[in-house]
Amino acid sequence: MTRIVLWLLGGALLGGIIHILVILTLPLLAEETTWSRVSAFEAKNQMLILPQVEAGEPNPLRLDPELVYGLCQVDLADGPAYLHGLLPDAFWSLALFNEAGAVIYSTTNRDGIGQTVELGIFNAAQTRLLAQQQLDIAEGLLVVEAPSDRLFVLVRLSPPHEAMRKRFAERLAAISCGPRP
Amino acid sequence: MRFVLLLLTAIAIALATGFGLSYYALTDGRLFGAAQIGPWISWPDLGSAAPNPYSRGHLAREAMLQLGRAEGLQFVATMDSAGEPLDLACSYRLDGHVPVSSFWTLSAVDRQGVNLAAPGADLALRSSEVVRNNDGSMSVHVGKALSPGNWLELAGTGPFSLQLTLYDTTAFSGFSSDNDTMPAITRGDCA
Numbered sequence: 001m002t003r004i005v006l007w008l009l010g011g012a013l014l015g016g017i018i019h020i021l022v023i024l025t026l027p028l029l030a031e032e033t034t035w036s037r038v039s040a041f042e043a044k045n046q047m048l049i050l051p052q053v054e055a056g057e058p059n060p061l062r063l064d065p066e067l068v069y070g071l072c073q074v075d076l077a078d079g080p081a082y083l084h085g086l087l088p089d090a091f092w093s094l095a096l097f098n099e100a101g102a103v104i105y106s107t108t109n110r111d112g113i114g115q116t117v118e119l120g121i122f123n124a125a126q127t128r129l130l131a132q133q134q135l136d137i138a139e140g141l142l143v144v145e146a147p148s149d150r151l152f153v154l155v156r157l158s159p160p161h162e163a164m165r166k167r168f169a170e171r172l173a174a175i176s177c178g179p180r181p
Numbered sequence: 182m183r184f185v186l187l188l189l190t191a192i193a194i195a196l197a198t199g200f201g202l203s204y205y206a207l208t209d210g211r212l213f214g215a216a217q218i219g220p221w222i223s224w225p226d227l228g229s230a231a232p233n234p235y236s237r238g239h240l241a242r243e244a245m246l247q248l249g250r251a252e253g254l255q256f257v258a259t260m261d262s263a264g265e266p267l268d269l270a271c272s273y274r275l276d277g278h279v280p281v282s283s284f285w286t287l288s289a290v291d292r293q294g295v296n297l298a299a300p301g302a303d304l305a306l307r308s309s310e311v312v313r314n315n316d317g318s319m320s321v322h323v324g325k326a327l328s329p330g331n332w333l334e335l336a337g338t339g340p341f342s343l344q345l346t347l348y349d350t351t352a353f354s355g356f357s358s359d360n361d362t363m364p365a366i367t368r369g370d371c372a
Contacts, residue, residue, distance in 0.1 A: 007187040011194030018199025023206065023234050027241040034244045055298040055336075062245035062294055064346055065304035066286045069246075091283050091348060095228075095249040101240055104230045106249020108349050110283065154246055158284065158348070160309065 027100070034101030037061060038152050043071045045081075045178030047155070049169045068169045070155040072177035076123040077149045080135065083119040085175035088168055091158040096121065099150045113142065117155070117175055121146055153177065207238045214239060216353065220264075221256040221345065221363040225353045228252065253282065253348040259340070261366040269297070269338050271371040272324030277364035278317070279345065280352035284308045287333060289323065289341050297341055299325070302334040319364065326370065 037060060041048055053065040063069055074081035083094075093108040094117070109115065120141045122130060127145045129135045137143070155175065159168040206213040214235030215222050226236040228250040240247065248255060260266055261273060279285055288305035289297045298304045306321065311331050313319050322328030323343065325335050335341070343366070351360055 004187065007191045008194060011191035012198055014191070014195035015198025015202065018195060019202045019206075022199065022203040023238050026203075026207070026238045030241040030244065032244055033241065034246065037244055038246075053296055053304060055296045055300065055302075055304055057295065059290070059294045059296060060244070062243065062247075064286055065288060065296060065298075066307050093249070093252040093348065095246075095252060097246075100237075101244065102230055102232055102237075103228050103247065103249035106228065106251040108251055108283075110349055111251070156252065162303075 034061075034097065035099050035150075035152075038071060038073065038097075041071060043152070044073045044075075047072045047173055047175045047177045049173050052165075064156075066158065068157045068159060068165060068172055070157065070172040070175065071152060072155075072175075073150075073152040074121065074178060075150055076121065076126065076146060079179040080123075080126050081121040081151075081153075081178055082141075082180055083117050083121075083153060083175060083177050085117045086171075087115050087117060087155075087157060087175070088159075088164075088171050089115055090160055090164075090168070093156045094119070095154045095156075096144060096146065097152050097154060098146070098148050104146060104151075105144050107142075116140075118142055119144060119153075121151065121153075123147075123149055203238075206235055207242055210235060210239060218256070218361055218363040220258045220260050220262050220366050222258070223254050223256045223353075225254060228254075248346070248348075251349075253346060253350050254352050256345045256347070256363060257342050258345075258366055259342040261368045263368065265368060267341050267343065267366070268371070269325060269335060269341055272322060272326045272328060272369040274367045274369060275321040275323065275343075275364040276318065276367065278319070278362050279308075279364065280347060280350050280360045280362065282308075282347040282350035282352070285345060285347045285350075287321065287323075287343065287345050289333060289335050289343055291337070291339065291341055297335045297337050299334040299336040306331065306333045321364070322369075324369070326372070 047070045050069040095103045096105040227247045285308045286305045321331040323333045
């Protein structure tokens with residue numbers, strides 16, 4: 001009897017180990033990741049408006065139908081990335097994703113920045129140059145240090161009414177994104 | 182013979198618990214990375230820079246554009262407050278308050294994340310469109326049957342889930358003790 005219980009316990013223990021292995025290796029095994037889905041859009045160094053969610057249509061990125069989304073992919077190996085522009089007076093938020101699909105930085109327009117988008121993204125080496133004052137940046141630039149080079153920025157803009165969507169999308173698309181020319 | 186039988190049983194248990202637990206942890210996840218308020222489930226760690234392993238696994242499965250910590254939180258309900266799965270054959274009512282936020286949206290999706298709004302109807306209900314009761318609480322009707330007041334009109338058949346996305350919210354921030362409240366979901370008539 002004890003032997004049977006020991007065998008069963010051994011099975012459960014092995015199950016626990018399998019569980020931990022599955023959880024830890026799953027992100028490494030995934031073939032379709034947020035990064036691969038985002039790379040399918042051609043949004044390198046430009047603010048691309050994501051297609052609107054339609055009823056009955058697949059929505060793999062799980063977008064909120066009420067919002068307008070602007071996507072921009074940057075590579076800090078080409079130099080620091082800058083976002084510059086003015087958004088309409090409505091709620092907007094900004095998230096910086098790394099290649100693994102985690103949000104490494106996020107903010108909203110209620111954090112005292114209002115309508116102005118002035119953001120500089122720097123990697124560790126570029127931040128050091130910034131500290132040594134060897135990089136010129138505009139005053140009031142929001143400085144974000146990123147641990148890796150390949151990133152994408154997602155700006156969510158919320159038009160208060162459906163009628164404003166087109167105008168809001170145009171304003172969002174006008175935001176400049178990418179290394180300084 | 183007995184040894185082989187015991188070995189096979191142990192392996193079967195190991196596989197069942199190992200993969201079963203992993204599947205549960207990444208879909209429902211209530212005992213692992215997810216937090217629950219009534220019928221509503223949220224993954225508060227999804228938007229952090231270094232999500233915990235369960236949230237990372239959940240993200241890998243969904244490959245979605247989640248909200249960052251500062252941006253907001255999404256709650257999903259697949260069951261009503263009585264524990265019955267949400268079904269398009271029935272109509273539902275949401276009553277109560279949501280945590281403090283700049284605004285929120287409510288939409289219904291199927292298992293694949295496809296929006297279930299009726300043709301011609303709004304894809305989501307936004308907090309600014311909701312008429313509130315005198316005490317500031319809200320009552321929202323959800324379903325295919327014509328309903329008075331706030332109504333999220335749906336189409337289709339089968340199970341569905343409700344997504345309530347709070348933007349710029351203080352939920353789970355620990356600032357206020359009675360803030361973490363979500364509306365109750367009550368089932369009405371079923372067709």
